[in-house]
Amino acid sequence: QIDLSNRTYVVMGVANKRSIAWGIARALDQAGASLVFTYVGERFEKTVQDLADTLNGDHYVLPCDVTSDEDLEKAFNTIGEKSGTIHGIAHCVAFANKDELEGEYLNTTRDGFLLAQNISAYSLTAAAKAARPFLADDASIVTLTYLGGERYVKNYNVMGVAKASLDASVKYLAHDLGKDGVRVNAISAGPIRTLSAKGIGGFNEVLKEMEEHAPLKRTVSQEEVGSTALFLMSGLASGITGEMLHVDGGYHTIG
């Protein structure tokens, strides 16, 4: 049994109850953690607050647009003031223009490329930077990535390139923060039906392909990603950093 009581974790990227971030939040909550949720856009405030209020443990909710250094600094300074120390961050944020998540990657615009990199990759570095003064000496940062950053996956396009950048960032951040005792890892999740996933062309076929060909012959759930994040956030993973852990029923081993 993992016990995270008296420890504070920041969960970035809950949009609704289907969000992977929510699966992570529930796993951390069940382990007794105190949680801080960051959301972007007023329309998500109530959803996130209402969801957070269903949890057992302490929690509060803050706005934070990861494209703004000012927002990030404000949010993490507030967390530092209210909670003191941060024991972990679940970074579950990504965005690309929907019309660039189908057809040829070659058609990606400069603005679309930079937008995807900004929200989906640089935001991890920016969040780590803003959080650094408050990170515990055994803190654990976990981000979410996807196979499309390691190899070609149809339609994933500009987001695949952003995930490749995110994956490299994990390794560099693991070096920078390792001397503070802080670990940085990525979970490469299999396809899960969420708000963001809806934007990806042919997503139903990706799910079907996984059910047919993954070693486990099924898709994975938010809960399975949540329990892996809980492991990475816990002392059980104290020797693991700069790693990418696939929670994809083994799909990455084929093809």
Ligand code: 0WD
């Ligand atoms: O199959 C999937 N769903 C997989 C998702 C497979 C493998 C990885 N992932 C990754 C995603 O790429 C992302 O990094 O998991 C992470 C979480 O994605 P999700 O749970 O699939 O999607 P969703 O519930 O939509 O949450 C992503 C959230 C945003 O939601 P919307 O739908 O509004 O884009 O990222 C947040 C927002 O809450 N977000 C931002 N947060 C702060 N600042 C920003 C921003 N500028 N933009 C988006």
